[in-house]
Amino acid sequence: VPAAKPRATxxxxxxxxxxxxxxxxxxxxxxxxxxxxxxxxxxxxxTYRHLxxxxxxxxxxxxxxxxxxxxPLQDGEDPMEWLQAQVMSLYHVLGEHRGLASYxxxxxxxxxxxxxxxxxxxxxxxxxxxxxxxxxxxxxxxxLAGALLSDFEHSVTVETADAGALIAxxxxxxxxxxxxxxxxxxxxxAPKTAxxxxxxxxxx
Amino acid sequence: VPAAKPRATxxxxxxxxxxxxxxxxxxxxxxxxxxxxxxxxxxxxxTYRHLxxxxxxxxxxxxxxxxxxxxPLQDGEDPMEWLQAQVMSLYHVLGEHRGLASYxxxxxxxxxxxxxxxxxxxxxxxxxxxxxxxxxxxxxxxxLAGALLSDFEHSVTVETADAGALIAxxxxxxxxxxxxxxxxxxxxxAPKTAxxxxxxxxxx
DNA sequence: ACCTGAACACCGTTCAAGT
DNA sequence: ACCTGAACACCGTTCAAGT
Numbered sequence: 001v002p003a004a005k006p007r008a009t010x011x012x013x014x015x016x017x018x019x020x021x022x023x024x025x026x027x028x029x030x031x032x033x034x035x036x037x038x039x040x041x042x043x044x045x046x047t048y049r050h051l052x053x054x055x056x057x058x059x060x061x062x063x064x065x066x067x068x069x070x071x072p073l074q075d076g077e078d079p080m081e082w083l084q085a086q087v088m089s090l091y092h093v094l095g096e097h098r099g100l101a102s103y104x105x106x107x108x109x110x111x112x113x114x115x116x117x118x119x120x121x122x123x124x125x126x127x128x129x130x131x132x133x134x135x136x137x138x139x140x141x142x143x144l145a146g147a148l149l150s151d152f153e154h155s156v157t158v159e160t161a162d163a164g165a166l167i168a169x170x171x172x173x174x175x176x177x178x179x180x181x182x183x184x185x186x187x188x189x190a191p192k193t194a195x196x197x198x199x200x201x202x203x204x
Numbered sequence: 205v206p207a208a209k210p211r212a213t214x215x216x217x218x219x220x221x222x223x224x225x226x227x228x229x230x231x232x233x234x235x236x237x238x239x240x241x242x243x244x245x246x247x248x249x250x251t252y253r254h255l256x257x258x259x260x261x262x263x264x265x266x267x268x269x270x271x272x273x274x275x276p277l278q279d280g281e282d283p284m285e286w287l288q289a290q291v292m293s294l295y296h297v298l299g300e301h302r303g304l305a306s307y308x309x310x311x312x313x314x315x316x317x318x319x320x321x322x323x324x325x326x327x328x329x330x331x332x333x334x335x336x337x338x339x340x341x342x343x344x345x346x347x348l349a350g351a352l353l354s355d356f357e358h359s360v361t362v363e364t365a366d367a368g369a370l371i372a373x374x375x376x377x378x379x380x381x382x383x384x385x386x387x388x389x390x391x392x393x394a395p396k397t398a399x400x401x402x403x404x405x406x407x408x
Numbered sequence: 409a410c411c412t413g414a415a416c417a418c419c420g421t422t423c424a425a426g427t
Numbered sequence: 428a429c430c431t432g433a434a435c436a437c438c439g440t441t442c443a444a445g446t
Contacts, residue, residue, distance in 0.1 A: 166342055
C-alpha cells in the first residue's frame with residue numbers, strides 16, 4: 001500500500017465540492033473557472049492542473065450529484081415505489097443545482113445503461129411487456145429530462161402551484177398504464193425481487 | 205399609407221433569417237454575433253442597432269421557427285391526429301435548429317398559453333376529464349421538451365434506431381390513456397369540431 | 409441617420425517563468 | 428513538483444467618432 005499523501009493542497013474532490021457549492025448559489029450559468037479558483041484560494045492555472053476542462057469538471061459535478069441521489073432497489077422493496085422515489089429524488093437534487101442536469105443526461109460519466117437497465121428490469125418485473133417497458137422507459141426518461149432541462153420548477157406558469165406535486169402526478173400517470181384492476185392481459189407473476197438483469201450492459 | 209422603404213440595408217427579419225441559417229449549420233452553441241455580422245456583411249455595431257441583445261435575437265429565431273411549424277386545428281380534422289402531428293412537426297423543425305428549443309420553451313414570445321390552451325381544449329373534446337387533460341398536457345409538454353433539450357435525436361443510445369419513430373411511439377403512449385374499446389367511464393360525446401375555448405387566455 | 413471600429417469587461421485555456 | 432501570473436483567442440455589448 002503506497003503511503004497516503006499528506007495534506008494534498010488541492011485535489012479534484014475538493015474542487016468538485018466547491019464547484020457544487022457555487023452552482024447551488026448561482027447555477028451553472030453563473031459559474032466560471034476564475035470564480036471557482038478565487039473561492040479555492042488558488043490560481044487559475046493551479047485549478048487546471050487537476051482538471052482538463054470546465055466541461056469535464058461539470059460532468060464530475062453531475063456524477064457526484066447523481067451518485068448522491070441514486071439508490072439501488074432493495075430486496076422486498078416495491079419496485080414501482082422505488083422507481084417513483086428515484087425519479088423524484090433526481091428531480092429535487094438536480095433542481096437544487098440549476099443547469100447541472102445537462103451534464104448528467106446523456107453524458108458518458110452517468111451511463112444511460114446504469115439507469116435504463118434497472119428501470120427496464122423493474123418495469124418487466126411489474127408485468128410490463130418488453131415493448132411496453134421500452135416505451136415507458138423512454139417516456140419516463142424524456143419526461144424527467146424535460147422537467148429538469150426546462151427548469152419547470154421555476155416556471156412562471158407553475159409558480160403558484162406545487163411543481164413537485166405536478167411532476168409526481170405525471171410520473172404516476174406514466175407508470176400507471178392501466179387501472180389497478182386491469183384484467184385484459186394476465187400480468188406476469190411479479191417476483192418480490194427484481195428480475196435478473198437479462199440485457200447486456202454494453203458500455204461502462 | 206406610408207411609402208415603403210426602398211431597399212432597407214439591414215432589417216430585423218433578414219437578420220433573423222441569416223441567424224437561422226447559421227444555426228442550422230452549426231447550432232446555437234457555435235453561433236456568435238460577430239460571425240452573424242460577418243455573414244450579413246455588416247459591422248457588429250450595425251447588427252446591434254436592430255436588436256437589443258443576442259438573447260432577444262434567439263427568441264425571435266425561436267418564435268419564427270415555431271410559427272413556421274404551428275398550424276391551428278381545422279374544422280373536421282381529427283383532434284388527436286392534429287395534436288400528434290403538431291408535436292412531431294415541432295420535434296422535427298426544432299431538431300433541425302440545434303439548441304434553439306430552449307429559446308422557445310418557457311419564453312414569453314411563444315406564450316405557454318398559445319400552446320397549452322388549444323391542447324387542453326383538444327384533450328377535453330376527446331373525452332378526457334379536466335384532471336386527465338391537465339396531467340396529460342404536462343406530461344406531453346415535458347416529454348417533448350426533454351426530447352428536444354436533451355438532443356435525443358443525436359443520442360448515442362438511439363443512433364441506430366429511428367429516433368423519430370421512438371418519439372412518435374411515446375406521444376401515442378401518452379395520448380392513449382386507455383384502450384380504444386374503453387368502457388369504464390362514458391366519454392363525453394366528442395364533437396367533430398374542437399370545443400369552444402372556455403379558458404381565459406390571461407397572457408398574450 | 410446610419411455605420412465603423414475600437415474599446416471594455418468578461419470568458420476558457422495555455423505556458424513560460426518562478427520557487 | 429507545484430504554482431503564479433500573464434498572455435492568447437475568443438465572447439457580448441457599448442459608444443465616440445466618422446460619413
